[in-house]
Amino acid sequence: GQNIDQPTEMTATEGAIVQINCTYQTSGFNGLFWYQQHAGEAPTFLSYNVLDGLEEKGRFSSFLSRSKGYSYLLLKELQMKDSASYLCAGVDSNYQLIWGAGTKLIIKP
Amino acid sequence: GAVVSQHPSWVICKSGTSVKIECRSLDFQATTMFWYRQFPKQSLMLMATSNEGSKATYEQGVEKDKFLINHASLTLSTLTVTSAHPEDSSFYICSARERDYEQYFGPGTRLTVT
Numbered sequence: 208g209q210n211i212d213q214p215t216e217m218t219a220t221e222g223a224i225v226q227i228n229c230t231y232q233t234s235g236f237n238g239l240f241w242y243q244q245h246a247g248e249a250p251t252f253l254s255y256n257v258l259d260g261l262e263e264k265g266r267f268s269s270f271l272s273r274s275k276g277y278s279y280l281l282l283k284e285l286q287m288k289d290s291a292s293y294l295c296a297g298v299d300s301n302y303q304l305i306w307g308a309g310t311k312l313i314i315k316p
Numbered sequence: 317g318a319v320v321s322q323h324p325s326w327v328i329c330k331s332g333t334s335v336k337i338e339c340r341s342l343d344f345q346a347t348t349m350f351w352y353r354q355f356p357k358q359s360l361m362l363m364a365t366s367n368e369g370s371k372a373t374y375e376q377g378v379e380k381d382k383f384l385i386n387h388a389s390l391t392l393s394t395l396t397v398t399s400a401h402p403e404d405s406s407f408y409i410c411s412a413r414e415r416d417y418e419q420y421f422g423p424g425t426r427l428t429v430t
Contacts, residue, residue: 240418249409249421250360294359304419308359 209233211307213295218313219285227280227293227310235300241269241280242294244309250294253280282312290314318344320412322422329400329429337395337425339410345390346412350419351383354407366393400429 210232219225231239238257242250256262256271256278268281280293292309299305319342329335339349348367352360364380366372366387374380384396393412397404405428411419 242421247407247424247426249424251421252418255418303365304362306360306362 209297209299209305211295211297211305213293213307213310215308216311216313218315219282221285221287221314221316223285224281224283225285225312227282227295227312229278229280229295229307231276231278231295231297231305231307233297233299233305236273237298237300237302239271239278239298240294240296240304241278242296244292244294246291253293285314287314287316318412318414318420320346320410320420320422322410322425324425325423326426327428329427331401331429332399334396334398335400335427337397337408337410337427339393339395339412339422341391341412341414341420344412344414344420346393346414347390348413349387349393350411350413351385351393351395352409352411354409354424360409363395397427400427402429405429 213229240255241253244250254269256269261270266283271278292311294309295307296304321340323338351363354360362375363378364372364374364385366385368387368390372385387393407424409424410422413419
């Protein structure tokens with residue numbers, strides 16, 4: 208079966224760094240997305256990785272290891288507004304998104 | 317960037333009535349549109365995938381006669397919740413895809429059935 212695993216909840220301190228991990232099992236693989244979702248709002252795109260390695264985009268970076276079926280989202284210089292759920296989604300061989308349950312990130316002052 | 321709109325943003329209806337939600341891609345042609353439902357503190361649940369001009373493909377467990385989807389043009393898809401019941405109360409989100417894999421999400425519609 209297809210499955211996306213990510214922690215349910217994480218807590219971090221304002222100004223610090225946090226890494227949200229995601230492991231995936233999909234039928235075929237055509238990349239992995241990270242989305243941010245604030246409560247009551249629709250998800251917004253953060254990153255898309257299809258090749259191994261780290262992609263940096265401002266304070267956010269995303270890493271992919273296809274051999275390990277593993278990705279992480281790295282958030283630096285955390286701000287209070289980063290408190291949100293972070294959704295990991297794998298793209299299967301039919302180009303359908305397989306969604307994780309999301310990681311709720313709580314930022315404390 | 318690509319923009320997807322949804323209307324209405326929120327709606328309250330009485331049990332037994334039908335509600336139509338519109339999803340529009342404003343600056344691109346969406347060959348495929350997706351409809352999701354999200355209950356509080358849960359992840360997105362794909363309800364159906366629709367391609368322009370053809371019937372929607374529903375996920376297992378989603379009643380096609382209850383959730384009517386029409387994708388009449390490359391910029392518009394509609395979801396009609398027929399004979400709504402309180403358990404249909406949820407956050408409904410559409411997304412649209414042009415050619416590549418990324419889905420652009422609408423802002424969502426919060427449905428409350430009383």
